[in-house]
Amino acid sequence: MKKKMIINIFLIALSVFTLFIVQRLLMPKYVSTIQEGSLVEEYYKEKTNHDVIFIGDCEVFSNVSPITLWENYGITSYIRGSAQQLIWHSYYLLEDTLRYEKPKVVIYNVLAMKYDEPQKEAYNRLTLDGMKLSNTKIKAIKNSKMEDESTLSYLFPILRYHSRWSEITADDFKYIFNKSKISHNGYLMRSDIKPVGYLPRDKKLADYTLGENSYMYLEKITQLCKDNDIELILIKSPSVYPYWHEEWDEQIVDYAEANDLEYINFLEYNDEIGIDYQTDTYDGGLHLNFAGAEKFSLYLGNILKEKYKLNDYRNDLIIKGNWDKKIEFYYNMKEQQEFEISEYGYLISVGEAVQSINETD
Amino acid sequence: MLFTTSNFIIFVILLSIIYYIIPKKMQWQLLLIASYMFYAFAGIQFIVYILITTITTYFATINISKLQTKYNKYIKENKAIVTREERRAIKETSKKKQRQWMVLCMVFNFGILAVLKYSNFAIENFNKILGLFNSETSFKGLGFILPLGISFYTFQTMGYLIDVYRGKYDYEKNIFKLALFVSFFPQLIQGPISRFDDLKDSLFSKHNFNWDNINFGFQRILWGYFKKVVIADRLLIAVNNIIQNPDIYQGVYVIIGMFFYAIELFADFSGGIDIAIGIAEVLGIHLEENFIRPYFSKSITEYWRRWHITLGTWFKDYMFFPISVSKPMLKLSKTCRKNFNDAIGKRIPVYVATIIVWLTTGIWHGAAWNFVVWGLGNCIVILISQECIPLYQKFHHRFDVKNKFYFRLFQVVRTFWLMSFLRTFDCYRDVGTTFKMYGSIFTVYNINEIFNGGLMQLGLTIKDYILLFVSVWIVLLVSLLQRKEGIRIKIAAKPIMISYMIFFILFLGIIVFGAYGVGFDQSQFIYSQF
Amino acid sequence: MDIIIDILSDLHPEVDFEKCNSLIDDKILDSFDIVSLVADLTDEFDIAIPVEEIIPKNFNSAAAINEMVKRLEDE
Known part of the structure; x- marks a missing residue:
């Protein structure tokens, strides 16, 4: 009887383990392509705390370089950004982050305020799949999923990705347990250049009112920061497109005023920052490239330093040792990217920019 | 709540647990x-x-x-x-x-x-x-x-x-x-159509938790899902492509369509029945079998004794016999015997009853002329083969092949194709199209297309075909094994490690290779619309 | 009894109806056979065989058929 019991337990354990392995194998790895899919997950590898946490969409993970903030101001920061991160994603990612650390400042990029409801399954996946299982994650799934998505397939992603059995590549085996690091504290580096060219017409909208749902989550973020004694800063990160309408801007200004928050629209400080959209963007103005991100980070860091009196940790040897490694990785990657650009004309390791402004937009 | 939805699976699991907890x-x-x-x-x-x-x-x-x-x-x-x-x-x-x-x-x-x-x-x-x-x-x-x-x-x-x-x-x-x-x-949703005296004892009696029931029931459910989700739902993509585009897919594609549909329908319908029987078994309730390896039938009458059995016996008991042995029918038969001859008189009750039964069977499957023609087609083939019995007997008298393997194989293949041919009527949108497609088999010569990548146009990749090939072989193999003794008894006799492994692999196979989720439409069970 | 055997032998000359007692279970008699059997029995014995009598138990052997006929004759 006892023996039978042991066999049973062994078999069940083996089954669960096998299922787990197969699930890991079938899940997209986001290492060689669509790297932004790895961002959320990579955070959990962090060993030390951060004074500043960024939340938001591509306008944070492409435009802000925590390494620059460290090198110049000794500010420790991490970007919990992800592709097309909608505001409820941001809220739950912040809640998730607070399970691990308590930053002094949280910076939210407000572009996603314009989306009032879930847009696409893929965006949910890119943000939610990387989250560690927790109550927060389950709430995030429930409040983010499109109508035809099932919560179960987030808890057991194999149910979603099983049909990848026919597309398994060497990468899937290589990164089955351990993925190589791809970001610099959540910053996704791109050193290539694609100057601003064609820009779509600025279409008039019927209604500029930001959605109720968006406001609700913005309020939740505000409250969460207040409850935890965190300074919340709202920003609109530099880009030329998608357009950030005047009408939206006013609403955020009003909100910030009403809630006693700082809101900085960096579109207005383009010249002070010194961004040149002929050289500082990699996809025609959607996002900043390496050069642009460093310029913006330098400018932003100064504000943080001056206004929020953040500690300079560059004299703390333990923290410094940790960041030195990050710096090394950062410059190695930069070198690699520059090499690729000069050798092949584009970033062979990550491919051409996926998004770009098309005339059909 | 279809069998393949997660809601249904959760529903069944919860029900089974409560079922064995309550008095x-x-x-x-x-x-x-x-x-x-x-x-x-x-x-x-x-x-x-x-x-x-x-x-x-x-x-x-x-x-x-x-x-x-x-x-x-x-x-x-x-x-x-x-x-x-x-x-x-x-x-x-x-x-x-x-x-x-x-x-x-x-x-x-x-x-x-x-x-x-x-x-x-x-x-x-x-x-x-x-x-x-x-x-x-x-x-x-x-x-x-x-x-x-x-x-x-x-x-x-x-x-x-x-x-x-x-x-x-x-x-x-x-x-x-x-x-x-x-x-x-x-x-x-899709049967089996039970008889009260078969079902009542197990349906209303008290059931103790019995590990064998759970085990066997669960196996049966898995097997059903395997057939349904891995084979049927995958093949459905190709079948739909063929039958919804009769202008494009003619000639050899019609034959491929027949063949695919035969496999798809069997996998879907018998898979659904496996799930139904399996769930009942988990609850300690015995449902009648609805399929006994129908594609191994050697004649069309045998096929109808082995395919959708509970519907066939329903029609036999409640329609065929009541009509054919009714008093007026026997009287009519007698009159005809007197006025014409014995042969006609004898046939009258059987013919009338058979035609009525098959018309009804046709219309039961769907309210469309396709199904009427399909029912009549079955009826005609059955009656013709009935008339041919003396011919067969003469043939077998002359040639001693009745028990030869190749002859039996010939019979099985013949019956399979005959049934597939008839079944085409419930594929295409109307009777006219079906006949046109039959015609195209003889007039459109495009057999080379299947070797030139034509199969890849149907919405399935080479990997899908390989998977289908392997899966169908597994089903065929299991069917062949089942002829002798129940395969699950064989598996149960194996050491627990091995039997457990077999079912875990089956489970994993369904999860990984199932044609469900995004990219695949969760198709309704074909029979639930009827 | 002999009459019944005769009728049965007309249907399937190759079967030994004296001995066989699984005519239905072994699918020796199909539904078409049953119908003509019922017609013949009705004629021969002047009985009415109601449809509820058409169950495997009553047709599995010549003896069973005989028993059924006797019973129906008595009614």
């Missing part, structure tokens, strides 16, 4: 509640229909039973004084009254089915006839939505009614038990 005498009551919940999930308004069928049948059987008891009591009390003639006369009047109740109930319930299922079809055809006379008037369809499983539960309930009338068994005195028999959820 055993409440088990059948739980099943009744669960069945109605399941039914309400499809649309709460449909519950009215299933309730009406249950209630009308209940009252009809009460009245029939009362008449029976009255007659039996009278005969018993007056045994000594009643003559044989008198007894016959009393029985006849009693039967007549009973029959009135039965007919009333049948007309009512089949009437509901007919109105809901066939009124649009009838109106459409009526309009066409009006159109022939250049009439301007046309009637609008009534647009009823068919309640879930109505064809199945109506047939099952009417079978029960007829059995009570025939005195096969006593009527069920507890209306809630009858309600459970009518609505038992695993068989509600």
